[in-house]
Amino acid sequence: MQRIEVIDSHTAGEPTRVVVAGAPDLGPGTLAERRDRLAARFDVDASRIVNEPRGSDVIVGAWLTPAVDASCTTGVIYFDNVGVIGMCGHGTIGVVATLAHLGRITPGAHRIETPVGIVATRLAADGTVTVENVPSHRAHAAVAIDVPGIGRVSGDVAWGGNWFYIVAGHGHELAAPNIEALTAQAWRIRGALNAQGHPEVDHIELVGPAAHPAASSRNFVLCPGKAYDRSPCGTGTSARLACLAADGALAEGERWVQESIIGSTFVASYRWHDRRTGSIVPSIAGRAFVTAETTLVFDELDPYRQGIRAR
Ligand code: PYC
Numbered sequence: 001m002q003r004i005e006v007i008d009s010h011t012a013g014e015p016t017r018v019v020v021a022g023a024p025d026l027g028p029g030t031l032a033e034r035r036d037r038l039a040a041r042f043d044v045d046a047s048r049i050v051n052e053p054r055g056s057d058v059i060v061g062a063w064l065t066p067a068v069d070a071s072c073t074t075g076v077i078y079f080d081n082v083g084v085i086g087m088c089g090h091g092t093i094g095v096v097a098t099l100a101h102l103g104r105i106t107p108g109a110h111r112i113e114t115p116v117g118i119v120a121t122r123l124a125a126d127g128t129v130t131v132e133n134v135p136s137h138r139a140h141a142a143v144a145i146d147v148p149g150i151g152r153v154s155g156d157v158a159w160g161g162n163w164f165y166i167v168a169g170h171g172h173e174l175a176a177p178n179i180e181a182l183t184a185q186a187w188r189i190r191g192a193l194n195a196q197g198h199p200e201v202d203h204i205e206l207v208g209p210a211a212h213p214a215a216s217s218r219n220f221v222l223c224p225g226k227a228y229d230r231s232p233c234g235t236g237t238s239a240r241l242a243c244l245a246a247d248g249a250l251a252e253g254e255r256w257v258q259e260s261i262i263g264s265t266f267v268a269s270y271r272w273h274d275r276r277t278g279s280i281v282p283s284i285a286g287r288a289f290v291t292a293e294t295t296l297v298f299d300e301l302d303p304y305r306q307g308i309r310a311r
Helices: 033-040 043-050 091-099 177-194 232-244
Strands: 002-011 014-021 060-065 074-077 108-114 115-123 129-132 138-146 151-157 164-166 204-209 217-222 256-259 265-274 279-286 288-298
Touching: 002 043, 002 091, 002 138, 014 043, 014 091, 014 164, 033 074, 033 217, 043 060, 043 074, 043 288, 074 288, 091 115, 091 129, 091 232, 091 279, 091 288, 129 138, 129 151, 129 217, 138 177, 151 232, 164 177, 164 217, 204 232, 204 288, 217 232, 232 256, 232 265, 232 279
Parallel strands: 014 060, 074 108, 164 204, 217 256
Antiparallel strands: 002 014, 002 288, 060 074, 108 115, 115 129, 129 279, 138 151, 151 164, 204 217, 256 265, 265 279
């Protein structure tokens, strides 16, 4: 029997499963090299942690690994139901809450190393976690594509720690009863976008008016494995802020409240990283709650010990 200890939490409704003990060593090298090693062994080492029967499509895994940079509290590699991802905003909030739950950190500043850069976090006494994300930017504005069954769609391609295609004119109300339709639409958009010159984009973000008057906007984010983000998506919010900054639609330091499809929120803002190139440093604040302390058990005889990978 192999045993792996995990702590589950949710951030604004989106689950994170932090691997805290028992997982194989990812070896030496940079976080990007360790991420590549985990990606190569995804079906053996990672899928089993997040996928059924021990998990579900929606869980994002956070594999703790020692940081290379001595200023960092930990390194972390994020992965979902289909593979590794660059950064994860809700996941980072979940990691900080989990480390606090384990007594490994106390309120204050904690830097965390990811394969795409170091993020600076701050844990407040009330449990709120603020994440200063990696520099984010809009790579292409108003990219038009032809989507079979939908027609012409236009959106921005932006980096917020992952690659996003951000679409405003999608014709749907961003409301929970429409989640199936939104999923189908976003999945089609992704297929067309990947085929029409943007294979790097693996997250689709549909944006629209907020439901709550205190929020600035609502989003629906479809993740690489076809699960939708219950949270407002930290990296998606970062990519959106980069587009707003590039359009002059949000000033440096101005508050932006991003609402998710389930109505949960992150409070965000940005500072310029390089005004000339349009690069910003986004800041995302939210809370995570620990939901379980679990030992996953893998029996050699269990035919589904490596997880059921649906896609
Ligand atoms: O919060 O950045 C995020 C995220 C990415 C995928 C799911 N959540």
